[in-house]
Amino acid sequence: GDDIVAAAPNVSLQKARTWDEGVSSKFSTTPLSDIFKGKKVVIFGLPGAYTGVCSAQHVPSYKNNIEKFKAKGIDSVICVAVNDPYTLNGWVEKLQAKDAIEFYGDFDGKFHKSLDLGVDLSAALLGPRSHRWSAYVEDGKIKAFNVENAPSEFKVSGGEKILSQI
Amino acid sequence: MPTLSGFSPRSLQLLTKRRDRERGKREKMAPIAVGDILPDGTLPCFDENDQLQQVSIHALAAGKKVILFGVPGAFTPTCSVKHVPGFIEKAEELKAKGVAEILLISVNDPFVMKAWAKSYPEGKHIKFLADGSATYTHALGLELDLSEKGLGTRSRRFALLVDDLKVKVANIESGGEFTVSSAEEILKTL
Numbered sequence: 001g002d003d004i005v006a007a008a009p010n011v012s013l014q015k016a017r018t019w020d021e022g023v024s025s026k027f028s029t030t031p032l033s034d035i036f037k038g039k040k041v042v043i044f045g046l047p048g049a050y051t052g053v054c055s056a057q058h059v060p061s062y063k064n065n066i067e068k069f070k071a072k073g074i075d076s077v078i079c080v081a082v083n084d085p086y087t088l089n090g091w092v093e094k095l096q097a098k099d100a101i102e103f104y105g106d107f108d109g110k111f112h113k114s115l116d117l118g119v120d121l122s123a124a125l126l127g128p129r130s131h132r133w134s135a136y137v138e139d140g141k142i143k144a145f146n147v148e149n150a151p152s153e154f155k156v157s158g159g160e161k162i163l164s165q166i
Numbered sequence: 167m168p169t170l171s172g173f174s175p176r177s178l179q180l181l182t183k184r185r186d187r188e189r190g191k192r193e194k195m196a197p198i199a200v201g202d203i204l205p206d207g208t209l210p211c212f213d214e215n216d217q218l219q220q221v222s223i224h225a226l227a228a229g230k231k232v233i234l235f236g237v238p239g240a241f242t243p244t245c246s247v248k249h250v251p252g253f254i255e256k257a258e259e260l261k262a263k264g265v266a267e268i269l270l271i272s273v274n275d276p277f278v279m280k281a282w283a284k285s286y287p288e289g290k291h292i293k294f295l296a297d298g299s300a301t302y303t304h305a306l307g308l309e310l311d312l313s314e315k316g317l318g319t320r321s322r323r324f325a326l327l328v329d330d331l332k333v334k335v336a337n338i339e340s341g342g343e344f345t346v347s348s349a350e351e352i353l354k355t356l
Contacts, residue, residue, distance in 0.1 A: 014316040021244045027315050084317045087278050090241040094281070107316045110289040124217075125210050126275050127298050 005140045009115035014085040018090050022085065030104065032111070036140040039075040041160055044134040045106075045117060046125050047151045049083045049091035058076035058132065059095055062157035066100040069159075072166045080104045081127045082112060097112045106130070119151060134162045169313045176202055195307035198326065204234070207302040209271065209295040211278040221295055223269075223302070227331055233352060235325040236303065238310060238342045239317055240274045240282040248344055249323065250286060251284070256349035257291035263356040265327075268292045273282040273300045273320045297321070310341060321348045327355060 012029035027104050035041065044062060046054040062069075062077055077100065081088060085105040092103045112118045112130040121129045134157040136144040144165035146156040176196040198204070206224040213219050226232065235253060237245035253260075253268055256345040260268060273278065276296035283294040296339055297303050310322045326345040327335035337346040340344045 012338045022315065029316070048275065048277060050281040083278075084239065086239065086316075087274065090281070105316060106316055108313065122299070125296070125298060126277075 002142050003140050004115070004137050005036055006133070006134060008032055009112055011111045011114055012081060013106055013111060016085050016088040016103035016105060019086055020161055029075055033140075035073040035076070035078065036105075036137055038139055040073055040139075040166075041078060041137045042069055042074050042134070042166070043080065043131045043137060044132075044133050044157060044162070045080045045112065046123055047077045047081070047083055047119075047124075047129045049088050051126070053080070053132070053154050055091070055166060056094065056149050057154050058158065059097055059101070063095070063100045065159040065163060068163055069166075072163070074166070076102055078102045078104060080111065080130075082106050083107045106148050119149070124152075132157050134158070136166050151161055167298070172194055183263065192351070194302060194309065197307040197322075197338060198269060198333060198336060200333050200336050204328050204333060205302070206332050207297075207303040207305060209297055210276040211293055211295050212276055212283070214290070216280070217278065219266055220271055221293065224331065226267050226269065226293075227328055229330050230262050231327070231329050232267040232269060233325065233327055234271065234354075235347065236271045236321040237323055238272070238304075238312060238320045240278050243315075244323075244342060244344050245272070246285075247281075249293070249347065250289070252349040253312045254286060254289050255291055256353055260349070260356070261291065261352060267355070271295045271297050271302060271321065273297050273303055273318075275303060309337065312342075325349070325352050327352055 014029050014032045041124045046058050067120040077150045079101050083105050084107045088103050092098050106112055109118050109128050119131050132151045134146045135142050148157050208220050208222050211219050211221050237249055270292050275298045279296040280295040287331055300319050303309055308322045310320050312320045323342050324338040337351055339347050
């Protein structure tokens, strides 16, 4: 499969955190290689924190299957969205998903643009965001990849589907 | 060609803004100041019944005294713990002194603003307006680049008192600090 780290060189993500954590970590960012190298990762992306399908269906489909992912040897389940890390953190705490899933912000959309997953959702009052998608990545190589036809749909990018593809 | 005398830097900019818009340019505006007319704009906002409204600033503010205050970001500490609560606490007093509307603007999408508003159960006097693409913030000349902190283009922290669309008080911080833009400072001017 394609190498996700090579597709997006010099791209870093911001781990969801409180402002204080941001200050104490000097607003550090996480390079993609740290996230993917030598690991089995399930990653999914969604249009935005605090929006309908993302909150009610997409995140829960991963949160509720976390034990199954672990049983298949997955090192991390990651959710990424074009949001700042503080808004994301507020949302994650509300969803009580922090234990199961690692959340990262792609605040300027660079990560998604590199993977050709950027989409303009200004009509939905969201501005530049990402498609709804999921992938299984082993040591940086994409082994399975699913993208919805429209960001509002939730047919192929859920937890159950990717579980069957590992 | 109009002469340059008698034009404030900002009003000169407004004259050339149409030309620039047609040329696809988005040049930085001079910051809004006392004596300026508050620019018009339409911002989305979820109301108490969770219905999405498109709020026109001029429709809300014409003929009335309103406060417009801005913050760098929803869910960040000074904004959440000091700036917004200050206006919630002083809302009744401000209304008693003739302020018809207290409007909050931040460069966030309306879903984030709605969630943030809900975290303030006593916040019914404040309208949380979403300036997701920073268009209105740009019209005010108050953008702030917070990319280093993972936030992108945001707004400086500020508070304006506006009477029938004319800016009477403009308390603008240079960045995100919290000194002159509080509810107490605006209350002193009423």
